[in-house]
Amino acid sequence: MPFDVKFLARVRKEFPAVEADPTDRKRAFLDNGAGTLVTRRSAEMESHARVDWSANVGNLFPESKGAEDVILEGRRAVADLLRADGPESIISGESCTSLLFLLSYALSRDFTGDENVVTTGYEHYANINPWTELGGMGIIKELRFAKFNMETGQLDLEEMKKLIDKKTKVVTVTAASNVLGSRSDLKEVGKMAKEAGALFVVDAVHHIAHGPTDVSKIGCDALVFSGYKLFSRHGSFMYMRPELMGKLLPYKVDTSPKHGPEKWEMGTRDQAMFAAITGAVDYLAWLGDPSAKEPPHAGAQRAARVRDGMLAAEAYEKELSRIVLDGYGRILGLRYIEGLTLFGPKEVLKLGRDPTFAFKLAGMDDHEVSKLLWEKYAIALGAEDYYSRVPALYKTKTMCRATFVHYNTKQEAIALLTALSEIASKKK
Numbered sequence: 001m002p003f004d005v006k007f008l009a010r011v012r013k014e015f016p017a018v019e020a021d022p023t024d025r026k027r028a029f030l031d032n033g034a035g036t037l038v039t040r041r042s043a044e045m046e047s048h049a050r051v052d053w054s055a056n057v058g059n060l061f062p063e064s065k066g067a068e069d070v071i072l073e074g075r076r077a078v079a080d081l082l083r084a085d086g087p088e089s090i091i092s093g094e095s096c097t098s099l100l101f102l103l104s105y106a107l108s109r110d111f112t113g114d115e116n117v118v119t120t121g122y123e124h125y126a127n128i129n130p131w132t133e134l135g136g137m138g139i140i141k142e143l144r145f146a147k148f149n150m151e152t153g154q155l156d157l158e159e160m161k162k163l164i165d166k167k168t169k170v171v172t173v174t175a176a177s178n179v180l181g182s183r184s185d186l187k188e189v190g191k192m193a194k195e196a197g198a199l200f201v202v203d204a205v206h207h208i209a210h211g212p213t214d215v216s217k218i219g220c221d222a223l224v225f226s227g228y229k230l231f232s233r234h235g236s237f238m239y240m241r242p243e244l245m246g247k248l249l250p251y252k253v254d255t256s257p258k259h260g261p262e263k264w265e266m267g268t269r270d271q272a273m274f275a276a277i278t279g280a281v282d283y284l285a286w287l288g289d290p291s292a293k294e295p296p297h298a299g300a301q302r303a304a305r306v307r308d309g310m311l312a313a314e315a316y317e318k319e320l321s322r323i324v325l326d327g328y329g330r331i332l333g334l335r336y337i338e339g340l341t342l343f344g345p346k347e348v349l350k351l352g353r354d355p356t357f358a359f360k361l362a363g364m365d366d367h368e369v370s371k372l373l374w375e376k377y378a379i380a381l382g383a384e385d386y387y388s389r390v391p392a393l394y395k396t397k398t399m400c401r402a403t404f405v406h407y408n409t410k411q412e413a414i415a416l417l418t419a420l421s422e423i424a425s426k427k428k
């Protein structure tokens, strides 16, 4: 379904908060990199589960049976989203940070202190400290960072190849930088990892909302993402190859299940989190076939619709990216605004780029820029370090960041460019 004005209006109706904030102020929401708005289906399904399926699992009464069903349905939905083997390959957790710590500690049982882990230079700290912690305890020798090109924001694959050796146990990369928007070539990196006999782990937290994800095509052993970056609520999921899931021994209490994803889950599950992600995945399936009369069946049909929905969203986001980078008519794109430094890819590359744009305005504090954008122009975006290594590599503490998703409009992109041009020209 092409994202024409009519369809975009339908899409936006699926997001109750897209037009205005809680004070009823109309605004452009461009802080999606920090967490997207919630789709109506996700909120409704969560609320239903909260009220009706509130009991703990393992009992005969309906509240308990319902909770079990909702949890299984949530795992199925995530498996469809990721085109994973099935619900048994989906583990849930509090956040991706906690899931990556869980994984690194489980893997550490087999390390001897002589091994290394290889990652990229543009990771979020959620995918750094789980590995540096092991280094600090002498469980691995080091975490190696592959450089990226500071001008184009692209990962240096040649360098990454050189860093991977016989002692590399894990290659772990973000699918896309949460600051630069650069995408990692997952197929290539995955190949390198396999050739070295290392595990391949993907942090898809930032990228998940910006295109289809297929764990079998990527060939990864594990992949994490969070619901709050995918039109749902907090709480996160990890795909793990079932064979690996069975083999590894995570930290757990003795009495908790010994098999399946439950072996990896600490404490009591929140069934509403599973209901919420099912709602988000069903929304994405709707995006793939908005004329379908019936909701899709879990499994191959829903997985195909979700892929189509994500492909449509990705194609539309590409249009938005072109406007943001190149401009629109006489409106200058970020590449051309005098006094503005744009970090990361300056064009939509063959590999694609996520519609995330980090920038700074000369002579202005980033917080001042974000305050002005909000107060004068009603544009919501942040000024932070985003828990990323990236700002420090460019010798700055913070950057402003705009992240678009498929419910954003071309007018919102143009409004951002117009505002930034105006602010930059006043600073001259």
Ligand SMILES: Cc1ncc(COP(=O)(O)O)c(C=O)c1O
Residues within 6 Å of the ligand: 033, 034, 094, 095, 096, 097, 098, 124, 126, 127, 174, 176, 177, 178, 203, 204, 205, 206, 225, 226, 236
């Ligand atoms: C690329 C990336 N990885 C990891 C995280 C952390 O995710 P969580 O908040 O679920 O721990 C984020 C959050 O911004 C992120 O952008």
